[in-house]
Amino acid sequence: MPGALAVSLGDPAGVGPELICEAWASRHTHALPPFFAVGGADLLAAAAKARGLSIPVRRIADPAEAGSAFAEALPVLGDRDGPYRPGEPDREGARLALASLTMAAELAKHGSATGLVTGPIAKARLAEVGFAHPGQTEFVAEACGIAAEDAVMLLAGPNLRTVPITVHCALSRVPGLLSVDLIQARAAITAHGLRRDFGIASPRLAVCALNPHGGEGGKFGNEEARIIAPAIAALREAGIDATGPHSADALFAPHARDEYDVAICMYHDQALIPLKALDFDNGVNMTLGLPIVRTSPDHGTAFGIAGKRQASPGAMIAAIRMAGEAAALRAGAGSAPR
Known part of the structure; x- marks a missing residue:
């Protein structure tokens, strides 16, 4: 497929730069598609050296050059750069991270890049230089003209996919934030995303309960009967294969994971704990509901x-x-397993 992915640096004091270099060094082993980093050519060269990698870094003037450069060197677009000081985050690095993210998102939005991969950021540092979003997901959604509530966080690894309905909020707020409409909307975006981005023709959604033992018939809470079950019924009425509410303490067992393609979870840790327990070193955060791949x-x-x-x-x-x-x-140029 023509074109290349844009990869933002993340915080230059973190592990992002060295891992970008490591990915390029192992591109053949893992059959990676062409990609280019946005900014930080000298910084990336220093990160590669610190990592013990001997890789060439090549500046490119246009994303269209990335495909041909990728075979021989790590392509880097843009002149923004900075010193490599691992483990020492500062405002200068935060400004570089934000500039890289902004340019990379714009390139993907306008089709100059085939998609966007974002390096890890330090939100507190970015806030100091004017970053007003809860995270990169919301930033990229706004850049694409999509409301934050219509951008869905999918966590995916070799063994599991999960989606948190509520994300960065206090646990005490979760019951009040849940609604039939919220669960139905985010689950529908998830089903569409699995069809479009994973090639799963008929996605199977397992919807978690909020309370222990699914509420135990109302003894431990009534959100299952009042909110979650009606949302599942609405999804099924819309033709989506959704089941539940499932007690989360059993849903992630090996035999249970074969029965669904994604677990729809009610809150952040309900989704991230099993994903990180199973796939910590291979876990991916993917944003569904966007016009671009991120x-x-x-x-x-x-x-x-x-x-x-x-x-x-x-x-x-x-x-x-x-x-x-x-x-x-x-x-339309590829396929993915179920």
Whole structure:
């Protein structure tokens, strides 16, 4: 497929730059699609050296050059750069991270890149330089003209896919945020995303209960009967294969995972704990509901191990591979297993 993915640096003091370099170094082993980094050519060269990698870095003037450059060097677009100081985040690095993210999102939005892979950021540092969003998901959604509530976070790994209905909020607020409409809307976006970006013709959605034992007939809460079950009924009425409410304490057992394609979870940790327990080094955060493909490794900046050759490249490699597969499916040039 023509074109290449745009990869934003993430915080330059974190593990993002070295993992971008590691992904390029293992591009043949993992059959990765062409990609280019946005900004930080000198920084990436320094990160590669700290990682013990001997890789060429080539500046490109146009995303169209990335495909031909990719075979011989890590392509880098743009002149923005900065010093490589692993484990020492600062405002200068945050400004570079934000500039890289902004340009990469625009390139994907306008079709100059086939998709977007975002490196891990430090939200507190970005807030200091004017970043007003809860995270990159909301930033990319706004850049694409999509309301934040219509952008759905999918966590995906080799063993499991999960979607949290509520995301970054206090656990005490979750029951009040849940509604039939919210669950129905986000589950429908998920089903569409699995068809479009994963090639799953008839996605199977397992919807989690909120309370222990599914509420135990109302003894431990009534959200299952009052909100979750009606949402599942509405999804089934719309032709979506949704089941539940399932007690979350049993839904992630090996034999249970064979019965669904994605678990629809009611809150952040209900979705992320099983995903990270099963697929920590290969977990991908993918945003569904966007006009572009966007993925990210499902881990943070890991400042404490940045530059120490300890960070696993698995999630970055998986994020690049998943973005490439989804972009190929959207272009009608590829297929994906169920």
